[in-house]
Amino acid sequence: MQNSTRRLQALRSAAIVSFGFVLILSAFLVSDTLLTYGLPNGGLVSAFVSVGQIIAEATGFTLLSFRFGWRMLAIGGLIGIVGPLIGMYIVHREMAMIGETLAHTAFAGVAIGLLVTGATGIETNYLLPALIVAILGAFLVEYLAARSSSYGDVPIAIMLSGSFALGTLVISYGGGLTGISIEGVLFGNVSVVPPSGGTIMLVLSAIVIGVVATQYKQLLFITFDEQAARVAQLNVSAYNSLLIVLTALVVVGAMQILGVILVAAMLVVPVAAASQIATSFREALYLAVLIGEASIMVGLVAAHQAGLPAGGTIVMLGVVCYIAAVVLSDRDLAAISIR
Amino acid sequence: MSDPRVSAVIEVTNVSFAYGDTSAVSDVSLTVESGEFLGLIGPNGSGKTTLLHIMLGLIEPDSGSVELFGEPIEEFSAGHRIGYVSQQSTSKGSTMPITVREVIEMGRFAHAGSQRLNDEDHAIVEEAIETVNIADLQHRRINALSGGQRQRAYIARALASEADLLALDEPTVGVDAESRDAFYGLLDRLNSDGITIVLIEHDIGVVTDRASRIACINRELYHHGDTESFVESDALAEAYGASGRVVHHHH
Known part of the structure; x- marks a missing residue:
């Protein structure tokens, strides 16, 4: 018992430090947003860039001597928190494929947004139409799931491929009308994330963290034992809808770095790794956030240094953590059976 | 504990429910009084779980009405007054990392609302853990427990x-005989402390030994009355063997 309490305290402390680090990076995003809209930003952006230049001079690591480098790191830091945070609930509700589905739905949203931009000339960040369509898709998935006996994979598979097909048709129809890279949307493109991408991520993360912080217990109860939660008069249908909408928010926010194809990994892989070795839900939550943060931070830096795609590097690091966790948990089981 | 002014904990009136064209529960009326230990029995597929789900508001009946603690079920909001141990709750946590204590703490969630659990909540959780005698297991993952230990954890919740x-749906499936006896001993103790119990159990012997009243159903209600009258009646043979006819309904 003392061991598990000490482990939990250590993980909690590490998660708080990590959260503090992301909070500092979020201050950059706020300042970055203010600067973009010509508002006074207190010079925070230039202070961050100056720090980055000092780091570059000392180590030769140049990423942080640019404004976009800090923006990328800050968005990544937020993804490392909100991805596993929502992932803890959807993975253990056996809804792991929902993230993948909503990402593909968001892709249809990007395509529709591009078409609207081409037709009307109104330019917005491509994440906004993605967000709207992903939320509509979230309700559609919930509607379909409620009319099957469980979160069966058939309606989810149909939604996944159907929305992707819609996206490709729309893009084909409106081909040549847009300036954004579809490859960047599919696989993520860290070097062209605009300031508005940081603003959107900041707002989405604040909503997700705020909701989970206040509804943690209810979401946990429903995740573990939905029937008992219903008997306890929790509005399970409303919480299910809330969870899927939060998933859509996370997916759209994280899409800009990880891309449509890989975004779901950040909801699933750190949680799967943490759940292999954690004893309690809290422990798994802290561990999942730490694994998510480590994969993203190390992945972004390594990808920049080695000229690799960031999304793929981040996800592969997460997968390595997962395999390590499986090996570790097997050793624990072997040790228990020997005793 | 129960509001002394309300003696009927559950009141089901002329309730029917069908899955599509297949009738699961047909025109069932019964009352569960405060402090009662009701055994709900019937053959496989007889609608026991459906009836229990209707009683708890998990399924809305096609016709008829249900009252919980004197309130129409549509208006009932004091969900913390009901402890439910479902058939699925034993398997649901199989891959989820969650400790026994975290599961038991869920019992305080309705009381705490959006606040963190306070010292009083933790004291009540401790007391529940002591009552079911699983203090040494509270920091283990719930899926590392045996079936009998896990059921104790749900009772503690x-x-x-x-x-x-306390509503329990076949709580001892897959539990060894010794643990099952200990588990039912615990239910007896809780019932003598005033907790009303509704138990679905496939082992009729267990029910007739423990329950003060029995409801025997096979879509229709074949018997509802005290255990002695059930043992002396033909309801068992009728419900389990022949097509239904008489409703023994004693209050």
């Missing part, structure tokens, strides 16, 4: 929520 009514 109900106690932590200060439930007046």
Whole structure:
């Protein structure tokens, strides 16, 4: 018992430090947003860039001597928190494929947004139409799931491929009308994330963290034992809808770095790794956030240094953590059976 | 504990429910009084679980009405007064990392609302853990426990929520005989402390030994009355063997 309490305290402390680090990076995003809209930003952006230049001079690591480098790191830091945070609930509700589905739905949203931009000339960040369509898709998935006996994979598979097909048709129809890279949307493109991408991520993360912080217990109860939660008069249908909408928010926010194809990994892989070795839900939550943060931070830096795609590097690091966790948990089981 | 002014904990009136064209529960009326230990029995597929789900508001009946603690079920909001141990709750946590204590703490969630659990909540959780005698298991993952130990944890969750009514759906499936006896001993103790119990159990011997009243159904209600009258009646043979006819309904 003392061991598990000490482990939990250590993980909690590490998660708080990590959260503090992301909070500092979020201050950059706020300042970055203010600067973009010509508002006074207190010079925070230039202070961050100056720090980055000092780091570059000392180590030769140049990423942080640019404004976009800090923006990328800050968005990544937020993804490392909100991805596993929502992932803890959807993975253990056996809804792991929902993230993948909503990402593909968001892709249809990007395509529709591009078409609207081409037709009307109104330019917005491509994440906004993605967000709207992903939320509509979230309700559609919930509607379909409620009319099957469980979160069966058939309606989810149909939604996944159907929305992707819609996206490709729309893009084909409106081909040549847009300036954004579809490859960047599919696989993520860290070097062209605009300031508005940081603003959107900041707002989405604040909503997700705020909701989970206040509804943690209810979401946990429903995740573990939905029937008992219903008997306890929790509005399970409303919480299910809330969870899927939060998933859509996370997916759209994280899409800009990880891309449509890989975004779901950040909801699933750190949680799967943490759940292999954690004893309690809290422990798994802290561990999942730490694994998510480590994969993203190390992945972004390594990808920049080695000229690799960031999304793929981040996800592969997460997968390595997962395999390590499986090996570790097997050793624990072997040790228990020997005793 | 139960409101002394309300003696009927559950009141089901002319309830029917069908899955599509297949009738699961047909025109069932019964009352569960405060402090009662009701055994709900019937053959496989007889609608026991459906009826229990209707009683708890998990399924809305096609016709008829249900009252919980004197309130129409549509208006009932004191969910913490009911502790429910479902058939699925034993398997649901199989891959989820969650400790026994975290599961038991869920019993306090309705009381705490959006606040963190306070010292009083933790004291009540401790007391529930002591009552079911699983203090040494509280920091283990729930899926590392045996079936019998896990069921004790779910009972502790109900106690932590200060439930007046405990509804259990075949709680000892896959539990060894010794643990099962200990488990039913615990239910007896809780019932003598005033907690109303509704138990679905496939082992009729267990039910006739423990329950004060029995409801025997096979879509229709074949018997509802005290255990002695059930043992002396033909309801068992009728419900399990022949097509239905008589409703023994004693209050």
